Amino acid sequence: MAAHKVTDLNDPHGNHSAGHGDDHHDHHGHTILPMWLLLVTISALMFLTVATVAVAQGEVWFMEITGYVLPHWVNVVVALSIATVKAIIVLAIFMQLYFDKPLNTAVFTSCILCVALFLGFSMLDLGTRDFMHTRNDGHITTGGNGYGLELRGAVDADGNPVTLSGLNVVQAARQRAILSVYGTEEALDKATAKKKGKDYDALSTPDRHVARTGLTPGLFDDEAPASDTSSDH
Amino acid sequence: MTTLPAGQPSAPGTEAHEQTEPLWKRTKAASHFRNKDDEFDACKLGMWLFLTTEVLLFAGIFVAYGVFRMLYPEAWAAGSKSLGVGFGLANTIILLISSFTVAAAIRDAQLNRQFWLKVNLLITIACGFAFLFIKFFFEYSPKWADGKRPGAWFDYPYTTSAYEPLWWGVYYVGTGIHAAHVIIGMGVLFFMYLKARKKAFGPTHYTGVEIAGLYWHLVDVIWIFLFPLLYLVH
Numbered sequence: 001m002a003a004h005k006v007t008d009l010n011d012p013h014g015n016h017s018a019g020h021g022d023d024h025h026d027h028h029g030h031t032i033l034p035m036w037l038l039l040v041t042i043s044a045l046m047f048l049t050v051a052t053v054a055v056a057q058g059e060v061w062f063m064e065i066t067g068y069v070l071p072h073w074v075n076v077v078v079a080l081s082i083a084t085v086k087a088i089i090v091l092a093i094f095m096q097l098y099f100d101k102p103l104n105t106a107v108f109t110s111c112i113l114c115v116a117l118f119l120g121f122s123m124l125d126l127g128t129r130d131f132m133h134t135r136n137d138g139h140i141t142t143g144g145n146g147y148g149l150e151l152r153g154a155v156d157a158d159g160n161p162v163t164l165s166g167l168n169v170v171q172a173a174r175q176r177a178i179l180s181v182y183g184t185e186e187a188l189d190k191a192t193a194k195k196k197g198k199d200y201d202a203l204s205t206p207d208r209h210v211a212r213t214g215l216t217p218g219l220f221d222d223e224a225p226a227s228d229t230s231s232d233h
Numbered sequence: 234m235t236t237l238p239a240g241q242p243s244a245p246g247t248e249a250h251e252q253t254e255p256l257w258k259r260t261k262a263a264s265h266f267r268n269k270d271d272e273f274d275a276c277k278l279g280m281w282l283f284l285t286t287e288v289l290l291f292a293g294i295f296v297a298y299g300v301f302r303m304l305y306p307e308a309w310a311a312g313s314k315s316l317g318v319g320f321g322l323a324n325t326i327i328l329l330i331s332s333f334t335v336a337a338a339i340r341d342a343q344l345n346r347q348f349w350l351k352v353n354l355l356i357t358i359a360c361g362f363a364f365l366f367i368k369f370f371f372e373y374s375p376k377w378a379d380g381k382r383p384g385a386w387f388d389y390p391y392t393t394s395a396y397e398p399l400w401w402g403v404y405y406v407g408t409g410i411h412a413a414h415v416i417i418g419m420g421v422l423f424f425m426y427l428k429a430r431k432k433a434f435g436p437t438h439y440t441g442v443e444i445a446g447l448y449w450h451l452v453d454v455i456w457i458f459l460f461p462l463l464y465l466v467h
Binding site: 033053107108111119126127192214 | 273274277278281282284285288289292295296299300303304306307310318322325326329330332333335336337340343344380387388389390391392394395397398446447450451453454457458460461462465466467
């Protein structure tokens with residue numbers, strides 16, 4: 001009679017244990033997570049979620065109180081770091097990667113490496129696109145050209161049908177709102193001012209800081225502005 | 234009690250001792266595996282390989298987010314401000330709770346607590362419904378009605394950047410594919426619930442719940458990354 005542990009290629013289950021011994025071998029390596037571990041994990045995840053929101057709001061609060069603008073990447077790095085920690089906690093404990101065969105962790109780590117390659121090279125490219133070759137000047141246009149965007153049934157003052165072609169989708173939405181809802185550009189701007197907030201166009205004053213986003217105008221001009229008569233450079 | 238003449242085999246499932254054994258005890262490994270441990274390990278490895286492909290799917294969305302954010306930061310700031318952080322936070326908490334309940338369901342299957350296994354599966358599915366309800370009624374519907382739509386469907390006249398349709402494209406595609414995964418996960422979990430009603434899961438056989446749980450946890454992990462990128466980082 002073959003010993004139970006010897007592998008026999010003729011037996012589909014390999015060790016002559018079909019029918020009697022199956023139950024004895026099925027508990028190896030199957031971790032049962034204790035309830036206290038599940039509760040501690042969910043509490044940690046909730047705490048980190050609240051922390052992420054708090055840091056994001058804290059950046060705005062910090063700026064309003066001190067007037068200093070934190071560099072933009074601070075919020076991004078902190079938020080994504082907390083998100084990574086949360087993901088690692090879910091992967092290790094809820095998905096039991098910590099208690100599992102290392103092969104599963106290796107498979108998932110290789111996936112993360114592929115994602116890192118994908119993101120890394122794309123950001124490396126995009127982050128260094130600060131200059132435009134002069135041969136491309138004037139060839140870049142903003143947004144789509146809006147061909148085919150028409151406001152059916154609308155006519156302008158001369159009775160000609162109104163078309164919105166040549167505008168991008170954002171300008172087309174604006175024209176549509178003027179023509180069909182507000183009638184005049186002033187009325188739309190009045191409504192827009194309310195939606196944008198009273199401080200939308202305000203500039204910073206010595207007493208109050210207003211955050212700006214986007215590129216500085218004229219940052220990549222070749223010539224200095226006409227009013228720049230300083231001899232420092 | 235069988236009434237066949239003595240010596241003849243009875244129909245499967247009609248012997249007295251077979252009818253008292255629950256389905257999970259009677260389930261044997263498929264014949265090409267050495268034992269049930271090997272079958273469980275193989276199923277788990279296959280699921281992890283599938284989960285890596287899901288992560289790569291969402292990596293495409295995240296790279297699109299990164300690329301367009303670097304090109305058009307004002308559009309990203311303007312678009313991100315119009316998202317309600319409260320809804321995103323509520324959805325995050327709902328998904329975290331559902332991850333907890335599905336892990337508890339797997340634990341209940343391992344401990345042969347059939348009632349709590351079914352209850353935890355149903356709670357997880359209910360959390361999925363709550364997530365989708367908040368997403369569709371409090372986030373998608375008002376935005377779509379406002380005109381905040383992707384690409385050529387964009388119709389919001391108060392925008393401050395010419396590239397906001399790109400932001401809405403990334404937003405709808407990212408959260409939309411995630412919502413599709415939530416729906417699929419709910420379907421898989423409901424299928425496991427139907428099997429649990431027949432006592433298909435127990436201490437020696439709970440592969441189905443484990444695999445469905447892994448899928449649901451991945452849906453949660455994806456949202457853990459989507460939430461700060463879309464809602465919190467202006």
